[in-house]
Amino acid sequence: MNGGYRIPVRVRVFRALCRPVFRGLFHLLGGVKITGLENVPPSGAYIIAINHISYYEAPFLIAFWPVAPEAMGASDIWKKTGQATLARWYGGIPVHRGEYDRQSIDNISKVLVSGRPLLIAPEGGRSHTPGLRQAQPGVAFFIEKLNVPVLPVGLVGTTDDYLHRALHGERPTLEMRIGQMIHLPPIEGKGEERRAARQKNADLIMVGIAHLLPSEYRGVYGEYTQTPQAA
Numbered sequence: 001m002n003g004g005y006r007i008p009v010r011v012r013v014f015r016a017l018c019r020p021v022f023r024g025l026f027h028l029l030g031g032v033k034i035t036g037l038e039n040v041p042p043s044g045a046y047i048i049a050i051n052h053i054s055y056y057e058a059p060f061l062i063a064f065w066p067v068a069p070e071a072m073g074a075s076d077i078w079k080k081t082g083q084a085t086l087a088r089w090y091g092g093i094p095v096h097r098g099e100y101d102r103q104s105i106d107n108i109s110k111v112l113v114s115g116r117p118l119l120i121a122p123e124g125g126r127s128h129t130p131g132l133r134q135a136q137p138g139v140a141f142f143i144e145k146l147n148v149p150v151l152p153v154g155l156v157g158t159t160d161d162y163l164h165r166a167l168h169g170e171r172p173t174l175e176m177r178i179g180q181m182i183h184l185p186p187i188e189g190k191g192e193e194r195r196a197a198r199q200k201n202a203d204l205i206m207v208g209i210a211h212l213l214p215s216e217y218r219g220v221y222g223e224y225t226q227t228p229q230a231a
Contacts, residue, residue, distance in 0.1 A: 008091065026064075029162075030162075030166050036176075036177055045112045046118075047139065047151065048117055049121075049152050052121035054158050062119070071090065071118070093108060122139045123135055135203055139205060150182050150205050152212060153178050153179065154217070156214065
């Protein structure tokens with residue numbers, strides 16, 4: 001099953017080359033600690049949901065994930081030198097934040113229907129500080145439409161000063177904490193009720209991430225007590 005989604009040959013080649021290079025770079029710059037790999041399914045469609053502090057989360061996760069996931073990111077990235085080149089060659093999916101982006105919706109739907117994992121940052125942009133911000137409801141929209149599970153991942157150490165610290169000999173450690181797969185409750189109602197239900201599901205994803213993070217990283221989700229349902 002491909003769902004109309006095909007990965008170009010140049011993208012497959014680039015991924016095969018860049019992932020080991022980035023793994024080597026991260027090991028060279030500092031420590032790497034990964035827990036919960038047993039929670040990653042061997043196949044099938046699912047959403048990888050991460051916290052998003054800086055530019056380092058996506059390259060770190062992509063480099064060490066068992067398979068090369070598809071990834072979506074803010075369209076702004078495609079306008080920045082260096083980042084744009086990497087995003088384009090990796091085959092990332094640009095998304096226009098705050099807009100109804102039909103092309104992006106179609107691309108994301110094709111990825112998930114094809115049975116591939118998709119990397120998403122539910123906060124919708126970099127926070128620049130460890131504390132989580134409230135999720136945007138967009139991630140819940142795709143889950144609602146395509147009925148895919150979510151794998152929460154907490155990333156620690158990916159602060160803006162990571163490279164500066166690494167180049168000055170501190171050898172900072174990056175951590176990837178992979179949680180258990182979760183399924184969200186169905187979305188019901190219409191209009192405002194439906195929008196509120198999507199926001200609640202997006203918040204549940206962030207709670208799943210928050211439970212994987214140290215207290216200083218939990219931000220607005222530090223006081224949440226409800227936990228999402230494990231698959």
